[in-house]
Amino acid sequence: MKKENTVIVVLAVLAAVIAATWLMLAAPAMTGNEINMTRGVTSLSESHYSLHMVVLWVCVIIGIGVFTVMFTSIVLHRKSRGHKAATFSHSTTAEIIWTVIPVLILVALAVPATSALIKMEDSSGAEMTVKITGFQWRWKYEYLDHDISFISALDAASNQARQLNSGIEPESVENYLLDVDHPLVLPIGKKIKFLITADDVIHSWWVPALGWKRDAIPGFINEAWANIDEPGIYRGQCAELCGKDHGFMPIVVEAMSQTDFDAWTRQQLADSQDQQQQTERLWTRQELMQHGEAVYANTCASCHQPEGQGLTPAFPALAGSKIATGPVDAHIDIVMNGRAGTAMSAWREILSETDIAAALTYTRNAFGNDTGDVVQPLTIASIKRQAGKRQNTEQETAP
Amino acid sequence: MSDITHTDLDHAADAHDDHDHKPKGFLNRWLFTTNHKDIGTLYLILSLTAFMVGGFMAMIIRAELFMPGLQLVEPDFFNQMTTMHALIMVFGAVMPAWVGFANWLIPMMVGAPDMALPRMNNWSFWILPFAFTMLLSTLFMDSGGPAAGWTLYPPLVLQTGTSLAFVVFAIHMMGISSIMGSINIIATILNMRAPGMTLLRMPMFVWTWLITAFLLIAVMPVLAGAVTMLLTDHFFSTNFFNAAGGGDPVMFQHIFWFFGHPEVYILILPAFGVISEILPTFSRKPLFGYGSMVYATGTIAFLSFIVWAHHMFTVGMPLQGELFFMYATMLISVPTGVKVFNWISTMWKGSMTFETPMLFAIGFVVLFTIGGFSGLMLAITAADFQYHDTYFVVAHFHYVLVPGSIFALMAATYYWLPKFTGNMYSEKWGKIHFWLSTIFVNVLFFPQHYLGLAGMPRRIPDYSPQFADFNMISSIGGFAFGATQLIFVGVILHCVFRSKVKATGQVWEGARGLEWTLPSPPPYHSWTTPPVVTHNLVRHAE
Numbered sequence: 014m015k016k017e018n019t020v021i022v023v024l025a026v027l028a029a030v031i032a033a034t035w036l037m038l039a040a041p042a043m044t045g046n047e048i049n050m051t052r053g054v055t056s057l058s059e060s061h062y063s064l065h066m067v068v069l070w071v072c073v074i075i076g077i078g079v080f081t082v083m084f085t086s087i088v089l090h091r092k093s094r095g096h097k098a099a100t101f102s103h104s105t106t107a108e109i110i111w112t113v114i115p116v117l118i119l120v121a122l123a124v125p126a127t128s129a130l131i132k133m134e135d136s137s138g139a140e141m142t143v144k145i146t147g148f149q150w151r152w153k154y155e156y157l158d159h160d161i162s163f164i165s166a167l168d169a170a171s172n173q174a175r176q177l178n179s180g181i182e183p184e185s186v187e188n189y190l191l192d193v194d195h196p197l198v199l200p201i202g203k204k205i206k207f208l209i210t211a212d213d214v215i216h217s218w219w220v221p222a223l224g225w226k227r228d229a230i231p232g233f234i235n236e237a238w239a240n241i242d243e244p245g246i247y248r249g250q251c252a253e254l255c256g257k258d259h260g261f262m263p264i265v266v267e268a269m270s271q272t273d274f275d276a277w278t279r280q281q282l283a284d285s286q287d288q289q290q291q292t293e294r295l296w297t298r299q300e301l302m303q304h305g306e307a308v309y310a311n312t313c314a315s316c317h318q319p320e321g322q323g324l325t326p327a328f329p330a331l332a333g334s335k336i337a338t339g340p341v342d343a344h345i346d347i348v349m350n351g352r353a354g355t356a357m358s359a360w361r362e363i364l365s366e367t368d369i370a371a372a373l374t375y376t377r378n379a380f381g382n383d384t385g386d387v388v389q390p391l392t393i394a395s396i397k398r399q400a401g402k403r404q405n406t407e408q409e410t411a412p
Numbered sequence: 413m414s415d416i417t418h419t420d421l422d423h424a425a426d427a428h429d430d431h432d433h434k435p436k437g438f439l440n441r442w443l444f445t446t447n448h449k450d451i452g453t454l455y456l457i458l459s460l461t462a463f464m465v466g467g468f469m470a471m472i473i474r475a476e477l478f479m480p481g482l483q484l485v486e487p488d489f490f491n492q493m494t495t496m497h498a499l500i501m502v503f504g505a506v507m508p509a510w511v512g513f514a515n516w517l518i519p520m521m522v523g524a525p526d527m528a529l530p531r532m533n534n535w536s537f538w539i540l541p542f543a544f545t546m547l548l549s550t551l552f553m554d555s556g557g558p559a560a561g562w563t564l565y566p567p568l569v570l571q572t573g574t575s576l577a578f579v580v581f582a583i584h585m586m587g588i589s590s591i592m593g594s595i596n597i598i599a600t601i602l603n604m605r606a607p608g609m610t611l612l613r614m615p616m617f618v619w620t621w622l623i624t625a626f627l628l629i630a631v632m633p634v635l636a637g638a639v640t641m642l643l644t645d646h647f648f649s650t651n652f653f654n655a656a657g658g659g660d661p662v663m664f665q666h667i668f669w670f671f672g673h674p675e676v677y678i679l680i681l682p683a684f685g686v687i688s689e690i691l692p693t694f695s696r697k698p699l700f701g702y703g704s705m706v707y708a709t710g711t712i713a714f715l716s717f718i719v720w721a722h723h724m725f726t727v728g729m730p731l732q733g734e735l736f737f738m739y740a741t742m743l744i745s746v747p748t749g750v751k752v753f754n755w756i757s758t759m760w761k762g763s764m765t766f767e768t769p770m771l772f773a774i775g776f777v778v779l780f781t782i783g784g785f786s787g788l789m790l791a792i793t794a795a796d797f798q799y800h801d802t803y804f805v806v807a808h809f810h811y812v813l814v815p816g817s818i819f820a821l822m823a824a825t826y827y828w829l830p831k832f833t834g835n836m837y838s839e840k841w842g843k844i845h846f847w848l849s850t851i852f853v854n855v856l857f858f859p860q861h862y863l864g865l866a867g868m869p870r871r872i873p874d875y876s877p878q879f880a881d882f883n884m885i886s887s888i889g890g891f892a893f894g895a896t897q898l899i900f901v902g903v904i905l906h907c908v909f910r911s912k913v914k915a916t917g918q919v920w921e922g923a924r925g926l927e928w929t930l931p932s933p934p935p936y937h938s939w940t941t942p943p944v945v946t947h948n949l950v951r952h953a954e
Binding site: 041044046049060065072082083086092097102103104108111112116119123126133134174178179181182190213215219221224225227228231232233235250251252254257259260325 | 556573735764862870878
């Protein structure tokens with residue numbers, strides 16, 4: 014074959030490979046969909062984004078080279094064009110070259126990859142700390158420096174729409190599956206340390222705009238950090254399969270200026286004093302039933318079903334159940350401490366004393382259950398205090 | 413045939429009359445068989461069946477993900493589908509398919525009359541249908557099938573009901589089968605090679621399987637141990653993985669991935685072998701760099717033991733650990749790159765024709781390389797804190813497994829089926845199968861890269877509407893890819909039962925190696941007298 018022909022073929026194949034690469038990597042962006050990793054709003058997310066782009070480009074360039082050679086060969090070296098097969102079967106020089114060059118490329122990649130990793134793992138010098146605990150299927154946030162803590166779960170609108178054949182268009186729900194009842198509120202411009210753990214199974218706390226995810230593992234406390242540059246609302250999701258509602262435990266971070274954040278913390282403290290007062294007063298049966306119905310609908314109904322009929326096999330019925338109509342102490346124990354080896358979580362830390370008392374009162378007197386029992390928030394509070402004391406004595410007496 | 417001495421030819425001629433030696437009766441022939449070809453056939457039938465079952469589960473998954481909102485199945489059943497799809501595809505489709513080809517080919521390729529341990533071979537196979545029946549039966553149990561993902565991470569998996577015991581025992585049985593199969597393969601390759609078939613004359617498929625078999629023996633007991641600990645944690649109150657009882661949930665992940673990473677090479681190394689057989693045949697040129705191919709395979713196998721924690725970068729390892737596993741993982745791209753470069757050099761200046769096996773082999777090289785690139789990206793630990801557990805990972809491993817392992821299996825099917833059956837398949841339908849598969853596998857999996865980068869986690873049954881477009885495209889690709897595989901089944905059935913075009917012994921003009929010197933189909937007992945292998949017979953230079 015003539016030399017010019019080869020050059021033309023190579024150029025044509027190169028153009029075709031570049032066009033195909035562009036079609037796969039860049040063209041889909043024109044549909045208006047997000048197709049690339051977010052740059053995010055922290056120095057970590059920015060460094061992970063640039064690392065991602067560097068490796069992507071290295072791969073794209075190597076790919077274009079390799080595929081151009083390959084398809085040039087496919088065009089030129091075919092029997093139907095009368096090409097006679099060569100007989101060579103190895104070349105030590107070539108093999109050394111394509112071993113050494115990739116090693117050099119890898120070393121070059123390893124340098125920025127190493128420094129990014131070192132930076133991410135250095136959570137020293139943090140100015141505030143938030144403890145994050147994963148539960149099936151909600152998050153608990155504790156501001157260790159502010160004595161604030163709350164539970165954050167999927168918002169009610171998404172929760173309704175996401176039921177099987179709910180008849181509600183997901184598009185009609187704002188931020189479908191990515192909205193929560195209580196967002197995690199954080200100040201900007203501050204190095205925040207996160208202590209991440211879980212209470213039941215493994216979860217993973219991920220907000221792409223912060224640049225990382227960390228597994229939340231029962232019995233372990235993982236560290237991570239972020240320093241958010243811009244105020245805004247950043248959304249994420251649990252990233253580790255954690256059971257049936259894994260897809261329904263989103264994360265929302267609301268980043269605001271220090272002044273706004275301070276105002277928010279004051280409001281939270283005031284609210285929690287209110288709540289304290291609510292726990293300490295005596296509730297009427299009617300109040301408890303009313304509040305209990307709401308707690309049940311938000312918290313219990315997704316497993317035990319709206320009418321307490323349960324969902325076999327994993328989620329037993331409450332209507333007429335031995336627990337919900339039996340001795341009240343055993344019922345309190347299961348709700349507060351969960352049942353090992355089943356999907357029943359321990360609600361002690363997730364729900365307030367008032368919520369637990371109300372839910373217990375409600376389930377013991379609804380769906381045809383007729384115990385007449387009333388469980389007061391104070392009862393739950395005293396059980397909780399005793400359990401806390403017992404735990405402390407055990408720790409002190411342990412060798 | 414000039415490579416075989418005259419005495420051997422005489423014996424080969426005797427062997428032609430061996431058709432009569434097949435056992436009489438259906439049960440005798442298939443249930444009690446000790447013949448490597450029949451057992452190979454059984455494995456391949458099981459594998460194709462499992463491929464269809466696992467594929468059907470994938471269709472359910474893609475149908476639910478077709479648009480946002482839950483339309484078809486409850487989340488818990490969705491999780492059972494993703495879990496079972498993976499278990500069935502890994503343990504039921506890909507692994508038995510490779511063992512099936514090993515059974516058929518290794519004795520014919522090394523000049524052995526059968527596998528070294530034929531009765532054990534029977535047992536290795538017949539355990540499997542029972543294991544899979546047991547595994548699938550969990551879907552019909554009150555407590556439902558396993559729904560914690562194929563990785564079976566505790567504590568979540570311990571929330572499975574009694575069906576967990578059936579899953580664990582099924583995995584035990586598959587492990588026993590794999591170990592026995594591997595012992596058989598190693599014993600056959602090391603002891604039963606014909607005179608002159610030195611180790612460095614062996615076909616690449618034999619080499620890759622030898623190394624795969626060692627990997628299997630090394631890691632299947634590890635998996636068995638891990639799932640046994642799950643069993644005792646669940647049913648006998650042990651606390652191996654329960655933090656509240658002094659156990660460690662992360663330890664399971666370390667043990668699982670010590671099995672799991674070599675496992676992914678168990679799925680892909682025989683594919684490397686097949687591609688190294690097919691490309692030289694249709695390029696009419698020897699395999700480039702045979703020696704470095706063997707060493708690259710060995711290196712990959714070694715490295716596969718020291719990279720496991722890259723599956724779990726986000727669990728909170730010490731920095732030094734993360735750095736080690738990052739460097740080791742990046743290193744894998746070097747021997748893998750050598751393989752790709754060698755394949756392209758094999759094609760370079762060849763005299764290529766593009767029959768269906770060659771098309772699938774070329775498709776493999778291109779698409780596996782794309783899967784390799786995303787693998788290199790995932791190796792970069794800091795960036796992995798974004799990629800991890802997203803659809804980017806789903807796209808990555810499906811690229812290396814579907815247009816990787818499964819394309820290689822299809823290439824192997826088209827390449828050797830005429831040898832096995834004596835009939836040619838329909839080239840036209842084979843090519844239609846290739847082109848539709850290649851187009852739709854990309855429509856199916858490429859958009860999943862975008863989904864992952866844009867922030868969609870894996871293993872969720874429902875998603876935010878911002879992910880709707882690419883999920884719909886991916887689902888359409890999935891349905892079309894699934895339907896295309898019915899063509900594959902049709903082509904195979906046609907070739908086996910209906911095809912009128914007889915295959916020659918040589919089948920492919922450029923094919924070299926012992927199996928092609930046998931007639932098509934080969935006699936029931938081949939190489940009852942070992943052939944003498946000379947230099948000319950092997951496709952690669954020494």
